[in-house]
Amino acid sequence: MSAGFLFSIVIAYFILLLAVAWKTSKNSNNESFFIGNRNSNWMLVAFGMIGTSLSGVTFVSVPGAVGRDGFGYMQVVLGYMIGYLLIAYVLLPLYYRLKLTSIYGYLKTRMGMLSYKTGAWFFIISRLVGATARLYLVVHILQITILDSFGIPFWVSTLIILVMIILYTFEGGVKTIVWTDTLQTSCMLLGLIICTIYLLNHMNMGVGESLEAMRSSGLSKIFKTDPSRSDFFVKQILAGAFITLSMTGIDQEMMQKSISVTNLKDSKKNMVSLAFIMVVVIGLFLYLGGLLHLFAAQEHLTSKGDALFPDVAVNHMPPYISIIFIVALISALFPSADGAMTALTSSFCIDIAGLQRRTDMNETQKKRFRQKVHLLVALSFLLLVLMFYWINDNSMIGIILKLAGYTYGPLLGLFAFGIFTKRRPDDRWVPVVCFIAPIICFFIDYYTNEKGLFGDFKIGLELIIINGALTFIGLLTISKPVSDLSQLEQDSVH
Known part of the structure; x- marks a missing residue:
């Protein structure tokens, strides 16, 4: 199939997004942009958040990693489910009670202005790095499959896509994104299902037969039982819970959609629904990854990692499947970038x-x-995507989760301290604590994993827990008891 035709599909899809944006951004204002006037439908938010949570990294990198890790990522996903439930019953009631527009406003009243600014800056750094890493992966695939044939440089491709995103988020913000994310999630899941069905039919397998083939090939193992390894199931489940608490529960991008829902009851429904849906959807991505590796072995393909799914979809499937893949891929791209920019x-x-x-x-x-x-913000996206292009790693899912351990850890420690203690830190020293904790984590990670300080024992995704704990301990050392926390919260409302 010609690159020109695939490119026309991308343009047609973008025009559809513009039409949705035009319809939803009428009479928009700053309140619409920031929190959608607090009248978003919880079912739309829950469905759209699937696309935001998954992104192009899940669409490409999770299936590609099955060859190396089997279904081990499901350990992390089980932790995700625990995290979503904690968000629904611990964090959302707090945010609604305080009537927050930015969730970091909680830190200002609970700890002070510098704590508030520190939390906001850590979010900005965290989301900027994570979103651009996700954006890089999808732009890189579009570059290889379509745009290289036109002689368009990578930086121009990235700029064009960012301009597209600006055009449909510039006015409506969250009010628009709730609807565009719903459209994009639908396209992404449709692509997942169709590609899965095609592979099963092509290899003449049923679901049971394919699972047996995956088991025989060592592709379907979930639980890793060696405590010294970084992928030990207890570490992975705990890390998954804390990653979700950090990358969703105390992340303004994810929470501004949830708090745009009319009331707390419906917002809880949104989050609990998401908890169970994510287990099913990522399970399907892992299953697709197993099918892709069986197909690659059957066809003697050499592609692996993030390159496997695009190679199979574009070069070894019928043209209509290639179109579906491209639409699903860009549907995975936009939710992770538009929401982050907003x-x-x-x-x-x-x-x-x-x-x-x-x-x-x-x-x-x-x-x-x-x-x-x-x-x-769009300019910052452009510069960081180019940085990831120069790094050019084989599996972006590992990089993103690793970076999250460093950047979201202090946020986790700040919110945990505010919610679970009756102490107030010396606001002047909070930024120091939050910057020292990741530095200590870097050396812990380096000497444990690279220098073998503890022999065969390795640190994995639980680095975010260590980082949050160090921040929490640091805040304890610079704090003193507070007699009336409820009064602090009342002051924040008024």
């Missing part, structure tokens, strides 16, 4: 610039300020 814009405007509190600007000036910030 959330980063929101966090900078609200948390760093204090836009909602500014009395020296009218609504029109505030809107122009927000739009300028949105453009600067």
